[in-house]
Amino acid sequence: MTTIAYPPKPAPGDRVAVVSPSAGLPGLFPRPFELGLERLRKEYGLEPVEYPATRRMGSTPQERADDIHAAFADPDVKAVFASIGGDDQITVLPLLDRELIRANPKPFFGMSDNTNLLAFLYTTGIVGYHGGNVMSALGRPAAMDPLTAASLQAALFTSGEYDLAPAERWSDVDRDWADPATFDAEPETRPGTGWTWENADRVVEGRSWGGCLEILGWLLMAGREIAHDPSAYDGGVLLLETSEELPGPAEVFRTLRNMGERGLLQRFSALLMGRPKTWSFDHPNGPEEAARYAAEQREAVRRAMRIYAPTTPIVFDVDFGHTDPQLVIPYGGLVRVDGPARRITVTY
Incomplete structure (x- = not known):
């Protein structure tokens, strides 16, 4: 390593x-x-x-x-x-x-x-x-x-060390960058829902790896920048989030399944799943459609983790990735996930 x-x-x-x-x-x-x-x-x-x-x-x-x-x-x-x-x-x-x-x-x-x-x-x-x-x-x-x-x-x-915090308000609805009026007011936001914890019975710490799920899938297909020995990720904290292309639950499950078949999912000590972006210009989902999309994505993640890493702590809806706010997470740096205290601490 x-x-x-x-x-x-x-x-x-x-x-x-x-x-x-x-x-x-x-x-x-x-x-x-x-x-x-x-x-x-x-x-x-x-x-x-x-x-x-x-x-x-x-x-x-x-x-x-x-x-x-x-x-x-x-x-x-x-x-x-x-x-x-x-x-x-x-x-x-x-x-x-x-x-x-x-x-x-x-x-x-x-x-x-x-x-x-x-x-x-x-x-x-x-x-x-x-x-x-x-x-x-x-x-x-x-x-x-x-x-x-x-x-x-x-x-x-x-x-x-720096403690991350769940957003009190957040947004994933984009506005047209070509329209000057876009920059006259802050984006409309909605109330935060906090983080959702699963298997939160322990404290783990490891070096983070991951990123945008779709890009990771491409890297895996091309064999680029992925450790040939999966043990390189032992004990790490997996960061995953999805983009404005709004991959469906089947694609999310299959990508995670294939990571599991490669021996990756079971190596990590915790998974931080970014709050899913649920709106795009191509798919301007209303509130009910957006909530359904997010719920289906979470279930796709749970399904894959139940198969390959059933006891791994998972934190859903962490505010990093394609939604706003966008917390900065060290990539390859230390991340501590404290289940009992419901706390995520990064080392910058």
């Missing part, structure tokens, strides 16, 4: 890279991107640095790999942020220079399709951070969600 270490932290005043390892959506939707850059400057005291493909739709995998290399190799850049996700970052992975990145470890913040790069960093020996996409987290209309802002602050600048 590769030894995994936390990279050095940035400090206020430092330069940080902003790259687009997947889609160059900043070029199509500059408003949330520039709002995110402004908040990096004003709220976190960091100076963002863009790269050639950051705002370019249709950039090649090599061009995006070149940007990643330049960001990690520059000694004046102290952290790297993804602008947004996409769907083809897997084509960038074979082009990455593992030794260059290993020799220049830096905190990387991203989620969704950036699961690819987070998994790459894990196998390279570097802790990354699931969350913090510039456009979706930092570029939220009106203001960042306080839970998102606080967890990002802690992940960026501190190195100790």
Whole structure:
């Protein structure tokens, strides 16, 4: 098993890279991107640095790999942020220079399709951070969600333990980034429902691994950035969440089933399941449809876990991933799941 270490932290005043390892959506939707850059400057005291493909739709995998290399190799850049996700970052992975990145470890913040790069960093020996996409987290209309802002602050600048908290209010309904009126008011939110705990009879701690379930499925199919020996994940904490493509319960079950058949599910000491996104522009579900979708997803997860890891602690509806707020979770870092106390503690 590769030894995994936390990279050095940035400090206020430092330069940080902003790259687009997947889609160059900043070029199509500059408003949330520039709002995110402004908040990096004003709220976190960091100076963002863009790269050639950051705002370019249709950039090649090599061009995006070149940007990643330049960001990690520059000694004046102290952290790297993804602008947004996409769907083809897997084509960038074979082009990455593992030794260059290993020799220049830096905190990387991203989620969704950036699961690819987070998994790459894990196998390279570097802790990354699931969350913090510039456009979706930092570029939220009106203001960042306080839970998102606080967890990002802690992940960026501190190195100790941090207790996660369930959201009092949350949202998963998107608004049109092309409409200027989108940014005049905060997103509408609904009351939080807290976390749902199962098999919560023990305290476990381990290094986290996982990410967006659909992307993990692609990585498994391609044989990319997955440890050949499943024992590498023994005792870890599995992080899973689903995207705005709203995979159905059958797809969720089958992906988890196949992970179980590969010998993965039973290796982890706990599963944190992100609150499912239940709305998209293609599927604008009403409240009843959204609740049904979420319930069916939870049951699909339970069904797979009953088969392959029936005693593993599970926490449902943790606020990370494609819903808002977006808690930042260290990827490859330590996560403690305290069932009796109903507490999740991460180490940044």
